[in-house]
Amino acid sequence: MNLFHFSIQARISLYSLSRARSYFGFALFICFLGVKADVRANDHYEIVTNPNVSETALTVNSLRSIFSMSLKTWPDGTKIRVFVLSDEDKLHKAVSKEKLNVFPYQLRSTWDRLVFSGTGQAPVRVNSIEEMLDKVANTPGAIGYLWRANINENVNVLQIK
Numbered sequence: 001m002n003l004f005h006f007s008i009q010a011r012i013s014l015y016s017l018s019r020a021r022s023y024f025g026f027a028l029f030i031c032f033l034g035v036k037a038d039v040r041a042n043d044h045y046e047i048v049t050n051p052n053v054s055e056t057a058l059t060v061n062s063l064r065s066i067f068s069m070s071l072k073t074w075p076d077g078t079k080i081r082v083f084v085l086s087d088e089d090k091l092h093k094a095v096s097k098e099k100l101n102v103f104p105y106q107l108r109s110t111w112d113r114l115v116f117s118g119t120g121q122a123p124v125r126v127n128s129i130e131e132m133l134d135k136v137a138n139t140p141g142a143i144g145y146l147w148r149a150n151i152n153e154n155v156n157v158l159q160i161k
Contacts, residue, residue: 048155050142057159082123083144
């Protein structure tokens with residue numbers, strides 16, 4: 001092997017190394033963006049109830065029971081009315097995955113099973129954030145979710161433990 005071959009191999013090796021570093025740096029950057037986006041998304045919405053609901057905090061298990069339609073009344077006996085957005089809505093996906101720890105299709109499957117078996121009802125689907133705010137604010141025992149920017153004094157924010 002002469003000096004010419006050695007110099008070509010060294011250049012190729014240095015080029016490969018710098019390219020690998022670039023790919024690694026880019027992948028690390030993407031990972032950091034993903035982590036920051038998850039934290040930010042979780043902070044921008046809340047679970048809300050009608051002002052007449054006396055509960056101020058719920059456990060994740062209770063919240064999951066409410067949205068799976070198996071918990072049907074509040075502790076004071078008021079019927080729980082659940083309002084949700086469409087399965088494709090960004091807010092619905094975020095709430096399902098981050099607060100309820102299930103995928104939207106799993107919720108839909110649970111609701112469909114209740115409806116088709118005749119043992120329960122699906123939640124009421126609303127078409128917009130504005131409609132969600134209106135329904136939760138004006139329906140006794142209502143629960144739903146809203147972006148923080150849309151929350152006003154007509155609904156109560158639930159603390160999730």
